[in-house]
């Protein structure tokens with residue numbers, strides 16, 4: 226048999242039907258649903274008199290548009306639109322009989338944090354969700370795509386997705402990371418190297434020593450942003466770290482089923498000599514803590530660098546850079562560490578897990594945030610929040626001057642009232658620095674949790690290595 | 694779904710690269726639980742000021758582009774979110790075809806589900822169409838899906854590629870779910886086999 230990549234193996238195990246031209250029906254093992262991209266899909270089912278084909282494989286949780294302030298179980302606390310969307314999800318979950326974690330449930334949180342936490346996401350699965358950051362689940366060696374609402378409806382009705390196979394890309398990070406360099410810096414550095422369209426048409430497999438050394442939390446951070454590099458999905462082969470994380474989770478297999486699952490999971494790696502259509506290699510030692518300066522995740526520079534000039538770029542990017550500098554209110558040549566910050570946001574499906582909160586708290590311990598700084602932590606799930614409270618992290622954040630919020634997407638996309646105001650500048654652990662992403666005319670610099678904490682203390686973008 | 698066969702209309706130039714889904718439809722408009730009515734908010738933050746007044750410089754606000762049916766855009770159009778609100782807003786405005794050198798994957802797929810034809814062309818063809826589009830109402834473009842051609846205002850013809858299955862669905866306005874349900878037997882068989890092989894799923 227010819228050698229296969231990890232992607233080939235998962236793909237082959239899920240093709241329910243293949244047409245002559247390669248258009249396939251890919252069977253979906255897990256379908257995650259949230260309140261913003263699903264109402265129209267359920268409405269479509271209802272209008273056509275269709276059912277959810279596999280409700281036991283479908284999990285719903287509200288996250289994008291829920292308040293993250295205390296007392297939110299009370300619908301009075303919600304804005305009108307968020308109340309309507311959450312109520313629609315409530316109704317749809319009940320009517321169609323799917324698993325559901327309402328805001329009142331401690332297990333509620335960002336859909337991409339809840340799935341792995343509850344053991345819904347397992348190696349070798351196909352996972353979809355009406356959200357582009359579904360790529361996160363690839364950290365388990367699961368093939369995970371973001372889909373649009375029509376596809377959400379398609380999966381609800383048929384438990385399959387119409388797909389053509391993507392190309393294989395290998396992204397290898399060799400060697401060890403230096404202190405202060407994290408999974409977030411890896412994933413941003415990769416996008417900086419490939420551009421936001423570099424992965425278009427590919428599924429990326431991340432490998433190499435620096436990836437192997439990451440925890441599951443770190444691996445999820447890396448795969449989460451595969452989509453920002455344009456890839457359909459990111460994958461990391463499962464190993465002992467993966468199995469250790471999965472074992473004992475509420476929906477993970479148990480007993481004999483666990484053994485059977487392990488037998489298969491252990492075969493999920495790229496065979497020696499398998500073909501990749503594109504290979505990118507970065508040296509772990511050469512990655513520095515990075516920040517974004519512009520309005521695209523590819524606008525990445527090491528924290529030690531200066532703001533670039535439009536002339537540093539080529540083609541259509543020259544105008545885009547000019548527009549970005551203007552939007553961000555930056556001057557070419559300015560040191561990145563001289564950029565002053567008004568707001569710090571720690572959270573999101575990129576960096577809202579326990580390890581992220583630990584990394585930020587380690588910098589903040591015994592310190593206070595800069596006078597006038599607005600800083601908030603929004604844990605990725607109710608369980609992450611509870612664990613952080615138990616470990617004393619919540620106290621560190623609160624004593625430093627951070628707001629300690631309830632779980633949700635919050636200022637990652639600023640659909641709820643957690644928004645930047647015009648011109649406000651934020652160091653954010655989220656994944657998108659698009660114009661207006663965190664609020665109309667708000668300015669976003671993407672960073673790791675430790676870098677975000679450092680900026681909260683000093684009041685400007687800061688090289689975290691100086692605070693360690 | 695509305696069929697797409699042949700489209701003749703005004704093309705608007707948007708040469709900016711990396712036009713993301715937040716630009717196409719800012720998230721404040723994701724609060725709807727319907728698919729319709731998003732056209733007025735297409736490109737909202739570029740199109741209106743904070744008071745809701747039109748920004749006259751923005752291309753779709755210019756008199757000659759108000760009836761735009763085709764968008765000629767810079768690289769990597771539609772990057773970012775999976776929100777289908779982006780193609781809903783585009784279609785609701787009346788744009789049925791977007792032409793660029795590259796598209797983000799999810800957006801590209803979402804277009805086909807909503808009767809929009811996204812066309813990928815080499816840089817020089819996009820440059821040519823961008824020039825044509827600069828001429829506004831004097832530059833009507835015809836996109837013929839059946840023959841996979843684009844007819845510019847000067848009579849030149851550009852050929853384009855499209856996946857045959859996607860083309861078939863768009864030409865006939867076919868609903869994916871209905872098509873897939875015809876293959877229910879394959880799905881049933883797969884499911885039975887998979888539940889033996891991987892019972893823990």
Ligand code: SF4
Nearest residue numbers: 358573574634637638
């Ligand atoms: S945290 Fe941000 S990126 Fe993640 S699912 Fe929520 S809105 Fe999307």
